[in-house]
Amino acid sequence: MEGLIYSEKVRSNLTTALFVDLVLIFLVLFSWRYGVVGWRFTPRLFLFLVFFFLFYTFNYRTLKIHITENDLVLRFGLVRWRTALSNIQSCAVDDSPWWIKYGGAGVHFASVRGIYRAYFNFLEGPRILITFKEKQGLVQALVFSTGQPVEILELLKNRIGG
Numbered sequence: 001m002e003g004l005i006y007s008e009k010v011r012s013n014l015t016t017a018l019f020v021d022l023v024l025i026f027l028v029l030f031s032w033r034y035g036v037v038g039w040r041f042t043p044r045l046f047l048f049l050v051f052f053f054l055f056y057t058f059n060y061r062t063l064k065i066h067i068t069e070n071d072l073v074l075r076f077g078l079v080r081w082r083t084a085l086s087n088i089q090s091c092a093v094d095d096s097p098w099w100i101k102y103g104g105a106g107v108h109f110a111s112v113r114g115i116y117r118a119y120f121n122f123l124e125g126p127r128i129l130i131t132f133k134e135k136q137g138l139v140q141a142l143v144f145s146t147g148q149p150v151e152i153l154e155l156l157k158n159r160i161g162g
Contacts, residue, residue, distance in 0.1 A: 003069035006155055010063040010145050012122035015105045019057040026050045060106035063120055063145055067155060072130070074120045074144055079107050081120060083142060087133050091156045094127035094143050101127070109139070120144040128152055 030046035037043065059077030066073040072088070074081045094101065096117075100110050105123045109116065118139045121127055126149040130142045146152055 004066060005069060006065070006067035006152065008065040008146060008148060008152075010065065010122065010125070010147055011061060012105070012124060012145070014124055015122040016057060016061055018105065018123065019053050019060070022053040023050055023057060026053065056106055060122075063122070065144065065146060065152070067152070067159075072156070074142075076107055076120055079120075081118065081142065083130065083132070083136065085156070085159050087136070088156065088160045089131045089133045091128060091130050091153055091160070093149060093153070094129045096127075096129075096143065115140045117141040117143055130156070 026046045026049040030043050030050060033040075033046060034043040059079070061077070064073075064075040066075075067085075070085055072083045072085060096110075096112050100112055102123060103110075104119065105121060108119050110119065111117070115131070116138050117129075118141075121143060122145045125145050125147065127143050127145050128149055130144075132140055132142070
């Protein structure tokens with residue numbers, strides 16, 4: 001990546017274990033219901049959920065964070081987010097309420113205090129909140145997990161003049 005000034009890969013064994021557990025639970029439920037009722041709606045739903053959480057297990061295993069001279073880039077498997085550093089208004093430690101903070105892993109969206117946020121996160125660990133000068137689509141802020149919040153905050157504040 002051209003002009004790379006920071007790079008990090010973040011993983012979470014807890015989040016991966018949660019997704020693997022969900023795959024196994026729905027696989028057992030599928031097997032049980034398929035054995036009882038055959039190929040009907042409920043077994044199909046459980047099989048769909050097996051594949052859904054199998055995708056989550058692999059796609060949301062590693063969050064890659066790259067900061068270049070011009071951009072902040074997050075990549076969670078097939079999902080990518082790019083924000084120009086010039087569009088960052090502020091950055092701080094995430095201030096989400098606990099039910100939002102721990103209510104999901106992977107990529108999800110939520111409105112907190114009237115601000116629509118995109119989340120690229122794991123179940124545990126520190127998170128950074130980035131607010132935008134101009135919305136990216138409907139999104140006004142971005143939250144992401146990191147193992148180095150102090151280093152990233154310092155780097156971004158120096159780049160945006162905060």
